[in-house]
Amino acid sequence: MSIAPYIKEIGRGKDGARPLTADQAEDLMGQILDGNVTDLEIGAFCLAMRIKGETAEELKGFVNATIARCLTLVDCAQAAKAGIVVLPSYNGARKLPNLTALLAQALARQGVSVLVHGPMQDPTRVTTAQVFQAANMPIATSAEDVQRAWESGQPAFMATDVLCPPLAKLLAVRWTIGLRNPGHTVAKLLDPFAAGRVPSMRVVNHTHPEYAHSLTDFLALTQANALLMRGTEGEPVADARRQPKFDVFLGGQRQAELSRATQEGVLTSLPQLPETSSPDDTARYIASIASGQTALPESIGAQASCLVAALQAISS
Known part of the structure; x- marks a missing residue:
């Protein structure tokens, strides 16, 4: 599955970008961590988020996706x-x-x-x-x-x-x-x-x-x-x-x-x-x-x- 729809939302520049919900952010990060996307998409994600910056909701989704893929301690x-x-x-x-x-x-x-x-x-x-x-x-x-x-x-x-x-x-x-x-x-x-x-x-x-x-x-x-x-x-x-x-x-x-x-x-x-x-x-x-x-x-x-x-x- 492509993450292009998410990149389209977050990649509109500092003023035009739209924040993702926590659920969307969790799905996005989950796909990246699971290796279901191309290197080009990962690069686009990194640059788009670098320009836009993360909201609290997005960080929540990103962290949830990551914790779910951590070693159980x-x-x-x-x-x-x-x-x-x-x-x-x-x-x-x-x-x-x-x-x-x-x-x-x-x-x-x-x-x-x-x-x-x-x-x-x-x-x-x-x-x-x-x-x-x-x-x-x-x-x-x-x-x-x-x-x-x-x-x-x-x-x-x-x-x-x-x-x-x-x-x-x-x-x-x-x-x-x-x-x-x-x-x-x-x-x-x-x-x-x-x-x-x-x-x-x-x-x-x-x-x-x-x-x-x-x-x-x-x-x-x-x-x-x-x-x-x-x-x-x-x-x-x-x-x-x-x-x-x-x-x-x-x-x-x-x-x-x-x-x-x-x-x-x-x-x-x-x-x-x-x-x-x-x-x-x-x-x-x-x-x-x-x-x-x-x-x-x-x-x-x-x-x-x-x-x-x-x-x-x-x-x-």
Whole structure:
């Protein structure tokens, strides 16, 4: 079946394009992920959506289609005693050290089960997977691996091509056309445990302030549990130098008492950070914090505390 009718609606330019309903978006994304369309149609879809931008309804449909094609991880939840935090990690480090693995470890040390998902490699950046590997933290290739990591009190990393192979294929289109596509937004919204019985929180991060509005609309529409923030170079971890704004959503509603404001004022000191952004230096830095030789940056500690408090609020 062709997706040409959908492309006709979304491909009329920024002002002429028409938004799809959630059901239409789910059907469209489902056909793409199932490989029922041509490469030319996929390219047209990516470019049309890049120009138009996604609505909350479209994101809902795209995410629903993707979740339906993800590896089933429901059984892992039995190992989650204090709730689950999902950290979608898709940007990596370019200038600053990638400390998503540090946040994952900080949460795990408080009894939280953490799943990080993202690409294994990026030709232009240091990925969280590379930091996990350098730090000898668990890389999961199955649901059983995730459960074993959680039972041992460790966070788990799962590559996108394991969690959802067709999504990984869509993300790879970027290296052909040179642009990100809706798959990248969907990846940052994926929580495989959202519909389960065990409380879960996802960290949803954005790089540009205008995306905060569309993501807020999505969280409200889908009644999601999430921490929305401006990420560090697009990673779901607070900037180690200064705490960003944390907006906590439970059931799609912003919780003022759980949210936190941006750290204001002039910085008078900086935390100790890795010497470089390399995986090895970042892994050594994480180990030094685990051993107590180096202090956990306050902003990352605050983010971990915020997520733990949100999980407790869901459970109460």
